Amino acid sequence: MNFVTPEIAWAPLTPILIVLGAAAAAVLIEAFIKTPATRRLVQLTVTIGALAVALGMVVVQWVGLGDSAGTVVMTGKITVDAQSLAWQAMLLVFGILAALLFAARTADGEESFTSLGSVPPGSTEERLARRAGLQVTEVYALLLFAVGGMMLFTCITDLIFLFVALELFSLPLYIMVALARRRRLLSQEAALKYFLLGAFSSAIYLFGAALVYGSTTQIDMESIGIAIDFIPSNDAMLLAGAVMVVVGLMFKIGAVPFHSWVPDVYQGAPTPVTAFMGAATKAAATAALVRVMYLAFYPLEWELSWMFWAVAIASMVVGTVVALVQTDVKRMLAYSAVAHAGFILVAFAGLTPEALTALPFYLLTYGLATIGSFAVISQVRERAEDGGVAAEAVRLGQWAGLGRRSPLLAGAMALFLLSFAGIPLTAGFIGKFEVFSAAVAGGAWPLVLIAVLASAVAAFFYVRLIVLMFFTDVPEGAQDTVAVENDLLTRIVIIVTAAATVLLGIVPSGVLNVLQDAAVFLVSAG
Amino acid sequence: MFPFLTVLIVLPVLGAAVLWALPASARPKARQIALGVTVIEAVLFAVMALQFDTADAGAIQFSETHAWIPQIGASWALGVSGLGLLMIALAVILVPLAMLAGWRDETDPVRQRNYMALVLLSQAFMVGIFAARDVFLFYVLFEAMLVPLYFLIGGFGGAQRRYAAVKFLLYSLVGGLIMLVAVVALYFVGPGGEQAFLIDNLSTLDASATTERLLFLGFFLAFAIKAPMVPVHTWLPTVAEEAPVGTTALLVAVLDKIGTFGMITLCLVMFPDAAQWAAPVIIVFAVISVIYGALLAIGQRNMLRLVAFTSVSHFGVMILGIFVFQATAMEGAALYMFNHGLSTAALFFLVGFLIKRTGSADMSDYGGLQKVVPVFAGAFLIVGMSAAALPGLSPFVSEIMVFIGAYPVAKAAVIVSAISVVLAALYILLTYKKVFTGPPRPELQDTKDLSLREKLVAWPLIVAMLVLGFVPGLAIDYVSAPAADVVAHVELEEANA
Structure with missing residues (x-):
């Protein structure tokens, strides 16, 4: 057997290499800098610096793209094209915002992460670690690995490579989910659940890829797409394989019936991690699903459409209906995320070219609102008996009257909720409009009709929180149980996401223009 | 420009x-x-x-x-x-x-x-x-x-x-x-x-x-x-x-x-063709709105709900005027949109002033206010009669234009809807009777008449309705051409079809 050394054009991978290189450096920093305070500062600087430089490099590549669709980095394996650059830029923005949230502290100097991940919750060791001022600064390295993996995920054109990248960004997420400072048991339970279900779905994905290979004898997406034309479309092995590959990706998007991890993880993970996952994992998984569907499985569009319809409808219905009865803000947003997974899948109807603009735009607007809303959640805390600040106040009732006490914070939250609900003049509306146009262009207007009805129901629970914040009078004495934090880094994130949500709602044409140029894949075999 | x-x-x-x-x-x-x-x-x-x-x-x-x-x-x-x-x-x-x-x-x-x-x-x-x-x-x-x-x-x-x-x-x-x-x-x-x-x-x-x-x-x-x-x-x-x-x-x-x-x-x-296709059903619902709104208005004790239901009735008239596709009726409907705005706003404002005085929207809590607050009572009567489309006040012109314009093509609808004029007189006069006539209630003796601020709100609207009631041309000049154009557009599509 002959092994040929693959030819790799490294240059287009620069942004990803910067991020992964910084991740490796962050591990070393962890080992060599002893003082926690210095370490945190260095880690934060390295993380944000690397992400920002990578973002700059992505922009440079975008500009350098000119009329070409992109570069093949490794034939059949990795292609950096306009579409993947758009997703990479989005992921980097989410990464920077998340890093700021990771570094946020309460007025008492408390971070969102546990002081020592390896000790059991509530143990003496944990108390000692907290008193010693220990900090888990590994989260920055983990964040960088996750972002790097996700970026790679968006430009891979090979089903096995895709699996490697999937694991590369999933493993750091599993760990980060378990590191909450408060309510650690919940956090560890969520991490275990996420890990087990994630492993399960990875296995399904891998099995599917193997079946597709068995049927087409191809493993890179373009060749699969070509090979399918020569295979009878009722080939059971091919169909089963394609369905399983798609299921593996839908799991990461969090669509029904592969959503059972979503509420637990959203609730249990440290809030900054939830914000990052909610925005970035969904975006990365959607990017990969787009590539798989448009490059490999487009000849099976008709055969797979029942699945997309069923999953989309189930996600929208289950997400909105179950969200109606939630009493925990994070779980409510988790089910809203499930419903949004349904809206995302609506755009896949007909695999229209419009969807290639609509999906990145939708994920961008959704991600900004998600990061913003979880940033707000991280600021609303319970007040401990000794007057200090305790865990986040996530029961809906605790949000009553927030609009009176902190009108700006509550106003920002209301803005994000309106954007989720798709009310015009917020970014969410343009996103929904784009997605619905893509679906109508694909001939799926009944799906769009269901989607708008789901939106109307969904508006009900978003609005319920607004009612609580602004119109509900707080009973005397209840004021003292909730404290509102005022962390600078979190404020920056909230201001940036809120401003972007408004701007993308009123003048979206600049970003839409860019994304329209990004609606191109580089296809090597003409 | x-x-x-x-x-x-x-x-x-x-x-x-x-x-x-x-x-x-x-x-x-x-x-x-x-x-x-x-x-x-x-x-x-x-x-x-x-x-x-x-x-x-x-x-x-x-x-x-x-x-x-x-x-x-x-x-x-x-x-x-x-x-x-x-x-x-x-x-x-x-x-x-x-x-x-x-x-x-x-x-x-x-x-x-x-x-x-x-x-x-x-x-x-x-x-x-x-x-x-x-x-x-x-x-x-x-x-x-x-x-x-x-x-x-x-x-x-x-x-x-x-x-x-x-x-x-x-x-x-x-x-x-x-x-x-x-x-x-x-x-x-x-x-x-x-x-x-x-x-x-x-x-x-x-x-x-x-x-x-x-x-x-x-x-x-x-x-x-x-x-x-x-x-x-x-x-x-x-x-x-x-x-x-x-x-x-x-x-x-x-x-x-x-x-x-x-x-x-x-x-x-x-969608002119589709509008014509749907018009018969819409007209039926419009007529139902006209009568049902008026009947419910008669049955209300809460004055705010009453005014709301009168509006349901009046909107029925407008929709009837729109969907018969006759120039005069369309003109009337367009005019009515403006006049109804003046009349209903005035009615809501006055009811609001009344509620501010006593805290109750229930008309059975009132009685005999005519003698205590004569100016208020007068204003209320004029505004109320405008809602009932009394000649001399602007809503009358628009309502009559809708009915006359619609009659040639939708006789039954117009005849049934015209009953609402009687019903309107009924709900307005019954309200007036309960609130303003009869012996003044002792607890309402100190009720104040319209203040300067309240007059500033009410008089302009009343004057506008009177002026447009007697010189409707001032407003009709604005709506007749747009109304005729829309009707012509619908007819043209019909001719093409």
Whole structure:
């Protein structure tokens, strides 16, 4: 057997290499800098610096793209094209915002992460670690690995490579989910659940890829797409394989019936991690699903459409209906995320070219609102008996009257909720409009009709929180149980996401223009 | 040319922004600032209206067209025909009056500031919607307007205001989102491109009959909910009962006109065939609204609910006038939209003043007020009779035009609807009798008559109704050409079909 050394054009991978290189450096920093305070500062600087430089490099590549669709980095394996650059830029923005949230502290100097991940919750060791001022600064390295993996995920054109990248960004997420400072048991339970279900779905994905290979004898997406034309479309092995590959990706998007991890993880993970996952994992998984569907499985569009319809409808219905009865803000947003997974899948109807603009735009607007809303959640805390600040106040009732006490914070939250609900003049509306146009262009207007009805129901629970914040009078004495934090880094994130949500709602044409140029894949075999 | 319409939209938004940015020390002046902004707005509008060419009232004037989101075919396109101008006039006149009417409703400066700022925002949306010449822009404003309204209803008013706000929002959202599907589909049915949503480009759609009918229904449902038409009217009485009267007056007098305005300028223009196809059913529902609204009004003891139901009845008349496709009836309906705005707003304001005095909206808590507050009683009688379409007051002209215009093509509908005139006299006079006649109740002896501020609110409206009652031509000049154009457009399509 002959092994040929693959030819790799490294240059287009620069942004990803910067991020992964910084991740490796962050591990070393962890080992060599002893003082926690210095370490945190260095880690934060390295993380944000690397992400920002990578973002700059992505922009440079975008500009350098000119009329070409992109570069093949490794034939059949990795292609950096306009579409993947758009997703990479989005992921980097989410990464920077998340890093700021990771570094946020309460007025008492408390971070969102546990002081020592390896000790059991509530143990003496944990108390000692907290008193010693220990900090888990590994989260920055983990964040960088996750972002790097996700970026790679968006430009891979090979089903096995895709699996490697999937694991590369999933493993750091599993760990980060378990590191909450408060309510650690919940956090560890969520991490275990996420890990087990994630492993399960990875296995399904891998099995599917193997079946597709068995049927087409191809493993890179373009060749699969070509090979399918020569295979009878009722080939059971091919169909089963394609369905399983798609299921593996839908799991990461969090669509029904592969959503059972979503509420637990959203609730249990440290809030900054939830914000990052909610925005970035969904975006990365959607990017990969787009590539798989448009490059490999487009000849099976008709055969797979029942699945997309069923999953989309189930996600929208289950997400909105179950969200109606939630009493925990994070779980409510988790089910809203499930419903949004349904809206995302609506755009896949007909695999229209419009969807290639609509999906990145939708994920961008959704991600900004998600990061913003979880940033707000991280600021609303319970007040401990000794007057200090305790865990986040996530029961809906605790949000009553927030609009009176902190009108700006509550106003920002209301803005994000309106954007989720798709009310015009917020970014969410343009996103929904784009997605619905893509679906109508694909001939799926009944799906769009269901989607708008789901939106109307969904508006009900978003609005319920607004009612609580602004119109509900707080009973005397209840004021003292909730404290509102005022962390600078979190404020920056909230201001940036809120401003972007408004701007993308009123003048979206600049970003839409860019994304329209990004609606191109580089296809090597003409 | 000076971009009047854009400025008329932007000015109140800036006003609201200024109010929210006010330092705490200046907050007690928020009301004055807000009123000042609306006065500037009114002056600006007057300057614009004077430049309007009434000889060519059917044409779109003061046009502005700029690319907004070319990727999805949306433009910032504004312009008004005579009809749009009248509707904007309504918004510009009634907003300052509503502010004056609710001048003392709130005592807390922060809440006062919030109320005024939200009213200003709503004014911007009202003007924008009546001026929009792009379906996408229309839709965006139509839906986004729900946000300030929702806060206005839910944040200020009666005990059940939260319930009322949510009911209002959900009704409007369902209608609006179904309209969204139609808007999306319109892009693919219409010419597409960077100006896909300009109404002017959509007046000759080339769609199959089924598509056109579905699209028509998508738009019509949203407008019927807004208008409000039986059976999707039930949000209105709830809101009227709970919201402060200033809000309700704006809602019924101006915002609900968006429903009928949309029917004329969007439904009939874009889907004339489908409109004709649906007209018989719509007329039936319109007649049901007319009678049912009037009958329910008679049965109300709560005066706010009563006025709300009279509006359901009157909107039925307008919709009847629109969907018979006769020039005179259409003219009457368009005119009625304006006159009903004056009359209902005045009625809501007066009922609101009455409730402020005693705290009760229930008419059985009143009696014999005629002798205690004669001016108030007189004003109430005139305004009430305008709602009952008494000759000499402007609503009469419009109602009679609808009935006369519709009679040749929809005899039965007109005959049945005409009963509402009798019913209207009944509900107004019964209310007047219960509240104002008979022996004065001892606990009401000290009730004060209309104050100067209240007179400032009521008299302009009463004078306007009297003037337009005797010289209706002043307003008809603005609507006759647009109405005739729409009818001609529908007939032309019929001839082509």
